[in-house]
Amino acid sequence: MPSGILRYEGARSSGHQERGRGPGGLGCGPMSRPSLPTLHGRVHEQEVLDRLLADVRCGHSRTLLLRGESGVGKTALLAYLVGRLEEGRIVGAVGVESESEIAYLALQQICTPLLDYLGQLPAVQRAALATALGIGAGESPGQLPTGLAVLGLLAEAAVEEPLICVVDDVQWIDRQSAAILTFVARRLGAESVALVFAVSDPASELVPAEAGLLSGLPELRVKGLGADDARALLDEVLAGAIPPRVRDRIVAEARGNPLALLELARGENTVP
Numbered sequence: 001m002p003s004g005i006l007r008y009e010g011a012r013s014s015g016h017q018e019r020g021r022g023p024g025g026l027g028c029g030p031m032s033r034p035s036l037p038t039l040h041g042r043v044h045e046q047e048v049l050d051r052l053l054a055d056v057r058c059g060h061s062r063t064l065l066l067r068g069e070s071g072v073g074k075t076a077l078l079a080y081l082v083g084r085l086e087e088g089r090i091v092g093a094v095g096v097e098s099e100s101e102i103a104y105l106a107l108q109q110i111c112t113p114l115l116d117y118l119g120q121l122p123a124v125q126r127a128a129l130a131t132a133l134g135i136g137a138g139e140s141p142g143q144l145p146t147g148l149a150v151l152g153l154l155a156e157a158a159v160e161e162p163l164i165c166v167v168d169d170v171q172w173i174d175r176q177s178a179a180i181l182t183f184v185a186r187r188l189g190a191e192s193v194a195l196v197f198a199v200s201d202p203a204s205e206l207v208p209a210e211a212g213l214l215s216g217l218p219e220l221r222v223k224g225l226g227a228d229d230a231r232a233l234l235d236e237v238l239a240g241a242i243p244p245r246v247r248d249r250i251v252a253e254a255r256g257n258p259l260a261l262l263e264l265a266r267g268e269n270t271v272p
Helices: 043-057 074-084 105-120 123-132 143-157 175-185 208-214 227-237 244-254 258-270
Strands: 011-014 062-069 087-094 163-168 193-201 219-221
Touching: 043 062, 043 074, 043 087, 043 193, 062 074, 074 163, 074 193, 087 105, 105 123, 105 143, 105 163, 105 175, 123 143, 143 163, 143 175, 143 193, 175 193, 175 208, 227 244, 227 258, 244 258
Parallel strands: 062 193, 062 219, 087 163, 163 193
Antiparallel strands: 011 087
């Protein structure tokens, strides 16, 4: 996940955007759409994320798994979700392959900005979470008290304002965090919390245990762009006009993958 997502970790949206009625607003009161970069060919995905935010603003918790091949635009959709939150708090984590064996690392990224609420948890849960995060001494914490502690921490943080938690590259987060976060995802109720995962296909990148953890979560499949949307994206990134045959070749080779499209376009621009 690029720094554009991570910089929101623990941050609050101020809600200073001008409010107004209209189709761009979210439920439970009007909300205007902030100025965000255009995402070509993502109308359906944006509508799904807008409904998720509307539900959270109305006091309901939601979980969503974005699934698609690497480079297809899942991180861009997470950035869209973050940018659409006008009032609330955002925390997040990103999986990194080289750090995937560090126990509770993703959990530490998510929970550290919320530690002001740790004291409001029951003592057993508080001790388990403190041990998992490395800020308390004790034996290895059990999954049940740790999972309940994270669930309670998110719920406490969401009492004052909606809470959005985004986790990118789930296939690379540590197994302990993956187990706890999916435990929490299945038990969210009326806490005004959204927990949104993004995972890359093919599923072979996931070990069987991790694939099983994610099974059954509400899922949104992120597919490649159509030819027209791919050409529109090319128009934004390529300086000046290019021959139609070159444009068509880039679109065909990228097969709808925005990252591949951009890389091929950059390569075309560097050719003397």
